[in-house]
Amino acid sequence: MKPEAAARARDTLDLAPRFTEHDAVRLNRLFRGASTEEMLTSVIRDNLAGDLAVVSSFGAESAVLLHLVASVDPSLPVLFLDTGKHFAETLAYRDDLTARLGLNLVVLTPDAEELAKRDESGLRWSYDPDGCCELRKVRPLEKALANYDASFTGRKAFQAATRANLPRFELDTSDAAGRLKINPLIDWDAGQIEAYFIAHDLPRHPLIAAGYPSIGCSPCTSQVAPGEDPRSGRWKGWDKTECGIHKPGEEPFL
Numbered sequence: 001m002k003p004e005a006a007a008r009a010r011d012t013l014d015l016a017p018r019f020t021e022h023d024a025v026r027l028n029r030l031f032r033g034a035s036t037e038e039m040l041t042s043v044i045r046d047n048l049a050g051d052l053a054v055v056s057s058f059g060a061e062s063a064v065l066l067h068l069v070a071s072v073d074p075s076l077p078v079l080f081l082d083t084g085k086h087f088a089e090t091l092a093y094r095d096d097l098t099a100r101l102g103l104n105l106v107v108l109t110p111d112a113e114e115l116a117k118r119d120e121s122g123l124r125w126s127y128d129p130d131g132c133c134e135l136r137k138v139r140p141l142e143k144a145l146a147n148y149d150a151s152f153t154g155r156k157a158f159q160a161a162t163r164a165n166l167p168r169f170e171l172d173t174s175d176a177a178g179r180l181k182i183n184p185l186i187d188w189d190a191g192q193i194e195a196y197f198i199a200h201d202l203p204r205h206p207l208i209a210a211g212y213p214s215i216g217c218s219p220c221t222s223q224v225a226p227g228e229d230p231r232s233g234r235w236k237g238w239d240k241t242e243c244g245i246h247k248p249g250e251e252p253f254l
C-alpha cells in the first residue's frame with residue numbers, strides 16, 4: 001500500500017466508533033447469568049472492552065466496585081473528579097481506600113481558566129447546577145475518557161427509579177467515540193452491598209452514619225430520612241437527578 005493510502009486507511013480506522021449498540025447487546029448476552037466477579041475477570045483479563053478505567057466518586061458504596069476491580073487488576077486507573085466542592089471526609093476516605101486497596105488513583109480537575117471565567121465566585125451550583133456540573137464534572141471527565149475505550153461505573157438499579165432499567169453494558173452516548181459504559185453492580189441490591197462490605201472488612205464513608213446514603217459535592221448533598229429514596233438527597237429542591245455524566249436510564253434491561 002502506498003504511504004498516502006496507508007494514511008487514509010488509518011484515518012478511517014481512527015474515526016470509527018470503538019463500539020456500537022450491537023457490541024453492547026452482544027456483551028450483555030455473553031454475560032447473562034455470569035456473576036459480577038466472572039464478568040469482571042473476563043472483561044479485564046481477556047481485554048474484551050479495550051483500555052479500561054474506573055470512574056469513582058468514593059461515595060457511600062464505592063468501596064465495593066473498587067475492591068472487586070482491584071482484586072482482578074489494581075493497576076486499572078481509577079478516575080476521581082475533584083470538583084473542588086467535595087466534603088473533606090470524602091477526600092480523606094478516598095486516600096484511605098486508595099492506600100488500603102493499592103489503587104492507581106487519577107485525580108481529574110476542572111480547567112482553571114474556564115473555572116475563573118464561568119464560576120469566579122464558586123457559587124454557580126446555587127443558581128445553575130447543570131452549568132456547574134458541566135464545568136466541574138462533565139468536561140474534565142470527557143477529556144480524560146478520550147484516552148479509554150470503556151469505563152466502569154458503580155451505578156445500581158435500586159439507587160433511584162431513573163436507574164431501574166440500566167443494563168450491564170451500554171453505549172456511552174456522551175459523544176460519538178463509541179465508548180462502553182460498564183455497570184457491574186447494576187443488579188446488586190442493598191443487602192448484597194452490605195454483605196460485601198462485611199465479608200471484605202471494607203471501611204465505610206464517614207458521612208453515612210450522619211444520614212447521607214448518597215454522597216456527592218457538599219453544597220448539593222442533603223441528609224435523607226430513613227425509608228426515602230437514597231438519592232433523593234442529591235440536588236434537593238432541583239429538578240435534577242444526575243450530574244450530566246449519566247443520563248437518566250431508559251435502556252431496556254438486557
Ligand code: SF4
Pocket residue numbers: 083085124125128129130132133134136137216217218219220243
Ligand atoms: S454536584 Fe453541585 S457543586 Fe458539584 S459540580 Fe454539580 S452543581 Fe457543582
